[in-house]
Amino acid sequence: MTLQNFMNEAISPWMQEEGPDSDIVLSSRIRLARNFANVPYPILADADKLEEIRDFFKTNYENQSFQNYEDFAFIAIKDLSSIEKRVLVEKHLISPHLVKNAETSAVLISENEQVSVMINEEDHIRIQLYFPGFQLAEGLEKVFEFDDWLEEKINYAFDESRGYLTSCPTNVGTGMRASVMMHLPALAMTKQINRMIPAINQLGLVVRGIYGEGSEAQGNIFQISNQITLGKSEHDIVDDLESVVRQLITHERNARSRIQEQSGTKLEDRIYRSYGVLENARIIESKEAAQCLSNVRLGIDLGLIKKVSRNILNELMILTQPGFLQHYQKQSLTANQRDILRATLIRERLQLEN
Amino acid sequence: MECQECQKRPATLHFTQVINGNKKEVHVCEVCAREKGYKTYPEEGYSLHDLLSGLINFESQAMGNPQGGPFQQVKELQCPKCEMTFSEFKRVGKFGCAVCYDTFSERLDPIFRRVHSGNTKHHGKIPKRQGGNLHKRRQLENYKMELKTLIESEEFEKAAEIRDKIKALENEQDIGKEGDRP
Numbered sequence: 001m002t003l004q005n006f007m008n009e010a011i012s013p014w015m016q017e018e019g020p021d022s023d024i025v026l027s028s029r030i031r032l033a034r035n036f037a038n039v040p041y042p043i044l045a046d047a048d049k050l051e052e053i054r055d056f057f058k059t060n061y062e063n064q065s066f067q068n069y070e071d072f073a074f075i076a077i078k079d080l081s082s083i084e085k086r087v088l089v090e091k092h093l094i095s096p097h098l099v100k101n102a103e104t105s106a107v108l109i110s111e112n113e114q115v116s117v118m119i120n121e122e123d124h125i126r127i128q129l130y131f132p133g134f135q136l137a138e139g140l141e142k143v144f145e146f147d148d149w150l151e152e153k154i155n156y157a158f159d160e161s162r163g164y165l166t167s168c169p170t171n172v173g174t175g176m177r178a179s180v181m182m183h184l185p186a187l188a189m190t191k192q193i194n195r196m197i198p199a200i201n202q203l204g205l206v207v208r209g210i211y212g213e214g215s216e217a218q219g220n221i222f223q224i225s226n227q228i229t230l231g232k233s234e235h236d237i238v239d240d241l242e243s244v245v246r247q248l249i250t251h252e253r254n255a256r257s258r259i260q261e262q263s264g265t266k267l268e269d270r271i272y273r274s275y276g277v278l279e280n281a282r283i284i285e286s287k288e289a290a291q292c293l294s295n296v297r298l299g300i301d302l303g304l305i306k307k308v309s310r311n312i313l314n315e316l317m318i319l320t321q322p323g324f325l326q327h328y329q330k331q332s333l334t335a336n337q338r339d340i341l342r343a344t345l346i347r348e349r350l351q352l353e354n
Numbered sequence: 355m356e357c358q359e360c361q362k363r364p365a366t367l368h369f370t371q372v373i374n375g376n377k378k379e380v381h382v383c384e385v386c387a388r389e390k391g392y393k394t395y396p397e398e399g400y401s402l403h404d405l406l407s408g409l410i411n412f413e414s415q416a417m418g419n420p421q422g423g424p425f426q427q428v429k430e431l432q433c434p435k436c437e438m439t440f441s442e443f444k445r446v447g448k449f450g451c452a453v454c455y456d457t458f459s460e461r462l463d464p465i466f467r468r469v470h471s472g473n474t475k476h477h478g479k480i481p482k483r484q485g486g487n488l489h490k491r492r493q494l495e496n497y498k499m500e501l502k503t504l505i506e507s508e509e510f511e512k513a514a515e516i517r518d519k520i521k522a523l524e525n526e527q528d529i530g531k532e533g534d535r536p
Contacts, residue, residue, distance in 0.1 A: 040436040040451035122448070148482040156481050157452035160488060163476025165452045169462075170469055172455075174478040194355035198379050201370045204471055209366045217366055227369070230466055231473020 003075055005111075007087055007327060010319035011311060012113035012130070018310070019133015023301045024249050026181040026221065026314055027130055029092075030139040030238075032147055033166045033175035034125040035157040041167040042101060042120045050104035050120045057119050061108055066149050067142075069110035072117075077102040083332070086323025092130075097121050115146065122167050123175075125150070134245065136178055136238045144234075163230065173230030178238050180245050181210065183313065185220040185298045186255035187248070193222070196251070200244055204228045219290035219317055224248070260302065271299035279350055283336075284343040289320055308353045316346055359386035433457040494523055 015027070035041060039049050054076065062074035077085065077098060085102075088094045093113060098105045098121045108117040118126040127150070129143040157165040163173035171177070187193040197207045204227050209217025224245060226237045259267050274295035277288070284292075297313035299305040318324060320342045326333050329341060357365045358381050365381035382390065431440040438450030440458055449455065455462070466474045480488050497520045504513040 035452065037452055041449060043446070043448050044436050044438065044450040144479065147479075151481050151483050155484060158481050158484060159452075159455060159476075161475050162455055163478060165449070165455050167448045169447070169449070169465055172466070173470070173473075173476045176478070197355065197368045197381070201368055201379060202377075207368050217364075228470045228473065230470035231475060231477055233478045 011315040014112050014114045017132045019135050022133035024252050025134035028135045028139050029179050030129050030143045031177045032127045033123040033171045036124050037155045037157045053124055054106045054119055069115045071111045072108045075107050077105045083327050087327050090318055090321040090323045136242050140238050171229050174234050176234050177225055178241050179223050179225035182222050184222055184252050185294050186259055187252050188220045190255050219294045271295050278346050281343045283339045285339055355381055357383035357386050
């Protein structure tokens with residue numbers, strides 16, 4: 001597997017499959033934080049110690065396979081161009097923090113991009129496993145098996161009473177962060193989401209928008225994840241998160257049908273206008289693109305727009321991020337150039353569907 | 355929902371802050387979050403991480419350490435492995451190595467309680483290979499609990515089965531007493 005494969009497609013191979021409840025849950029992710037027992041954490045360790053860890057992963061896991069996660073690519077972050085780094089961040093295969101540690105950090109990515117193992121991020125090891133749709137329980141089972149496989153060769157920093165010892169006290173215990181990415185346009189339209197977020201927070205879960213330059217949940221895409229990692233088992237954490245997500249799914253579906261009943265024409269108008277904008281715009285900012293994509297995706301889910309595949313939202317949200325646009329053009333671009341290229345790519349992509 | 359700080363932009367970070375048992379909901383936009391120090395890496399992760407050093411600092415105030423008082427004389431805790439001191443840990447909000455957990459052990463419970471809703475002890479996965487005896491001990495604890503309930507409900511046949519399982523497990527090999535710390 002080479003870097004080029006990861007760079008060429010905005011959408012990861014695993015996203016092509018449709019998971020359960022994928023009209024609302026775009027993806028599920030489980031992340032485990034692990035460390036070597038005898039090496040200081042990346043914030044304090046000497047560079048040569050961290051390079052040893054990086055080399056250990058290259059020697060032991062490059063081109064290896066585990067179950068259907070095949071042919072791991074080993075990529076040292078320092079070997080990447082700045083646009084390549086940005087693209088991998090936009091695909092959520094690596095984190096901005098890993099890029100900050102570029103001198104000693106690396107990543108292993110399976111061919112289907114479902115597994116990525118970040119090396120020398122905040123912790124020595126960050127395992128991430130993605131599943132399409134709503135599949136947290138499946139994700140947990142798989143990530144445990146993967147974790148056991150790594151542990152065959154690695155002595156983890158583990159303590160009977162504190163669990164997996166991590167660099168940050170917010171990760172200690174299970175070292176697990178489980179999250180789902182949800183598309184909640186109807187709850188956002190009716191502003192119900194504003195009342196739900198505080199209630200969800202009370203349950204020890206965090207809700208945040210994941211796209212956008214900071215000030216909003218662009219594309220009505222929200223990430224919900226657990227906050228607590230100590231004192232509850234991984235299964236209990238996942239069960240709690242699942243039950244909240246299930247309720248959100250129900251509320252979103254109800255809100256969608258209520259809007260359709262009460263203001264069907266208005267909703268249709270909004271959806272088709274957005275479709276029109278995406279098909280015709282020559283200059284489009286990321287914010288407007290995200291809102292239109294969200295509306296079009298809703299139109300697909302409601303059966304109004306039939307000729308476009310559901311993946312369009314995930315794919316174009318990633319493809320129209322600044323890093324990807326510049327990768328596509330093989331040069332850095334000004335904001336205005338990006339807005340023009342974004343509009344062009346979206347138009348071309350929609351024409352492919354016709 | 356609008357940001358409670360600037361009252362202009364929509365709030366995108368939502369979390370509950372628990373200080374001294376008082377829960378407070380925080381709803382802010384990214385810009386204010388960064389300004390107020392709730393968040394430092396704009397693109398990444400959980401604002402909670404960044405709140406943390408604030409929480410840890412709070413811990414020393416809560417313990418009522420008087421400025422310039424006798425506490426100042428006490429030799430500072432320092433990790434023998436990575437040389438991280440407790441005050442450095444409070445400042446950065448990150449441990450330097452696994453040994454720090456032992457070094458600062460007595461000071462950690464209040465911090466963990468605050469961050470993890472009152473929890474201080476791990477109840478999750480045990481490493482498959484390293485866990486060795488620990489798996490057995492957990493299994494043994496589970497069997498003993500089961501045995502107790504079976505006896506209470508007078509299901510003696512099933513209880514006898516469990517008792518045999520316990521014996522078999524105990525005979526397999528010595529069960530470590532002090533854990534299997536790596």
